[in-house]
Amino acid sequence: MVVISIMVGASIMMNRRMTGLSREAIAGLVAELAPRWQTRHRDRLAARARSRRIGAGVKHRFGFADRLLATLVHLRHGLTHDVVAAWFGVHRSTITRSVAEVRPLLAERGCQVNDGVRLRTIADVVAYLGHHPRALMDATEVRVRRPVEGRAGRDRFVSGKSRLNTMKALVLCDPAGRLLFCGETRPGSMHDLTQARTAGLVDLLLQAPLGVQVLADAGYQGPGADTAGAVTTPRPTPRKGQKSLPPSVIAAHHAARKRHSSQRIRVEHAIGHLKNWRILARYHGRREHFDATIRAITSLLSDHQHTDRTEITTRPLTVELVRAAKEQGLSLTGPDGLLKQLTKTVLETALNEEMTEYLGYEKHDQAGAGSGNVRNGTRSKTVVTDGNGPVQIDVPRDRAGTFEPQIVRKRQRRLSGVDEVVLSLYAKGLTTGEISAHFAEIYGASVSKETISRITDKVLEEMADWSHRPLDEMYAAVFIDAIVVKVRDGQVANRPFYAAIGVTLDGDKDILGLWAGTGGEGAKFWMSVLTDLRNRGVKDVFFLVCDGLKGLPEVVTNVWPRTVVQTCVIHLIRNTFRLTSRKYWDEIKRDIKPIYTAVNADAARAAFDDLADKWRGRYPAVIRLWDNAWAEFIPFLDYDLEIRKVICSTNAIESLNARYRRAVKARGHFPNEQAALKCLYLVTRSLDPTGAGRTRWTMRWKPALNAFAITFSDRFPAAETY
Template identity: 40%
Template structure:
């Protein structure tokens, strides 16, 4: 008979064999029950050992210590294997501070971290409560879920007010829309994510804003907040056609180059085009934004407008209207264009936010939405450890193009 291959040591194999024999294991559920029993016994043994160490002598030994054991107190704790009862040893002076399961601690499964991770993925308090019960076999109230996530509110407030860098070479602003309930009425709110590229080429979420009406007044308030947090200069600000943005940028940061997102511009244009013509129309638009110079790009825009205006009279109108905020990209090299060409730097973050929409169709209030956005942002940005590609070249070009404004 062929010998079974295993990476387990002989000692571990003996433990498993003894476990199977002791608990008469025949199913995966039997394994869970056995591990639960062993965990409870291990915790109990460690508590007894901690008490021995605290008093300085073992049970039934003589000692001159005035303190002594004083019975046990039953306690229900939660673990990844479910709930279990343990008996916490007590001492006469009530000076015993257990470490394996601390006083008032009822959970050893790191359930708070699991709740936070689920909330960051967009699950509602009810869904989290149901999943915890399904997976771990004990109840977690919706109130507890809210209490756990509410602990982040002061942290969110501090994060939104933290000091920022003096100069950001590039800043992106984009919006994702969510449904939020207010006074029993569901309304659409925009979550605006403001992402900066700092002078080392690293992406950094500067702020999250939840707004209802875009206007120059609203955006001026947002930009003034950035100034109050220490942002004295932005070289290039990239955004979609957010209402009032251009006017607000001109007031708050008059030296900042406002660049319209080209991909959004193309998408908005193709909304006017029938499906049968979209491929050809998109190919024509590509010759505009990939042109080697602004003059050639403008000529192509006029040619494409003339070509298609009889069939789609409104499609190209926004190109000529917004040419002043479309055209800045043409003075840069390909390396810089690849960064400011679109809000791609922010799209991966937005995809995380859109998953919140898929998981949760309606948020109960603005605060719940802000908590979910913050936690999702925190998870997504853990991977942001490297600067943007070719940042050295980009930084050098920006230093020349905007002389004296970078360090």
């Protein structure tokens, strides 16, 4: 029996449909009620004529957790005690006794409205209304067994509405539909208002603070005066003699009744949730236990409603959603998957919240009466999302037609994430046709090439602002280079596109701009680039590092007279190996290393002379290469090792060029200059999204900046003296 009970209990805990509660909720009930059950059990044993000491006697093999699960299954599905006993492998009397012990414990818990706050009686509810002055009231009937023939008062249970044998319960909830109270059961023949009076609700409302308002249906007409207007019922229908009232009065009358019904509908929903528990569909138990039964179910349902409105962590919520999707056989992705449904729900919830904020009152709230503008249903709209393709949503409307949603704007068919995906794919070199095919294949969404072109054109204004933004007055170093891009201008031709990277005095890397040139890379165009940088605020640069372009030092001197031009040592070494045979590379490597690692320019010249004496006869072009670049090669040798490391090469901009070339290679060629600039700018825009690269760059430049501050103390703008 113990093994069967454990297996059944485990299966019930794993399947939420069996009890209507999650495993966490059941565990919480066990922790809350087990001590109280144990105390009552001991008191019951102590009250016997033949008392035993505590702990003596036969131990329970059907523990409290099993008793709670059996009671929950009985309440949720209305199963007889025989069936539940067969499940757990115990006798029917054990289940009967378990339900009789656990049901009162559940009923006594009351309704949870806040953490640690529970309402157990009507007096508690009225006191709660002193702080939350609105509530909804109704009575619900549950069909019960017909009393045996000849029993006194048999007709008391016959309902005046359904003519069936019923029991009636009083239900109170807040405007959101959360249960505040359910109980005070009476025979079905009793009128709703009589039930409220005998339960003491009318007297308590008379003593309630001013402003308390309880909305009820027409069955409660009459107690308004007795409760100082606390109970509000719909206006009665016009009598026969009033049929000749003006149409405007009749229309206002019907509108008022409709508003009242719309606000009170939440209590009907709450009653519907109660009757989802099958035992209340038709109650077969003893009528004297009906009150405890419906109170117990109300307590459990109240916990569930409170949890739904309590902030919970993302991980448990995700686990529950995935588990529910698996139980329903719902896939996580795909056209009808969980992710798509969640996207629809989140968007519609956000739009409804926007409508509430715009109108100034909640849906079904009486405060909107006579405001001049009300909700006017919804309209269907399909939007394309980046992760789930097309999603059909219902956008709320207002009667005046002045509501302007912000989450999904009017005439907007794509969410912002879709635009980011398009820009990202364009930055990776995909054409508009390839991006359109990608959306059709991956997301099942139709996005035309023209639409994609319009999306990418949105960055043109942003690119123009970026290209003309003001720059810092001083940079520690500026790295410049150009890449060749094929542009179709009448015919496909190679066009240089220039880029510059600046390193600020704080060690931050800043891409200064992109420029489209004509013909080959030349110092003449670099003059216009450097002039543009000066016009944007750059007054001084310590070092300008390039790849050995002829005529550039004179151009730089014209723009920034005190700037030192440094050629890239890596380019010199690479060109050296390009001009020599592979079999001599190791020997040449040993001979040129003393040149770029020399302590000063004189030592470097001596090492170069040794190189020239050894290799001039075999490779005169190598000697001429170094000799022509000597004036731009030696400047970095005059500075500390920290400065040498960061200015000896153009690796800083070569990594950027590699990203540019990757996008250009994927694209092949561009239809015009603007398309090429747009692609290069989007690559620039997508660099280092996490910021980790920027952090590493800054840390690598910190030692060099300390050396800069000492070496260029006369030009350093900081107030400190180094």
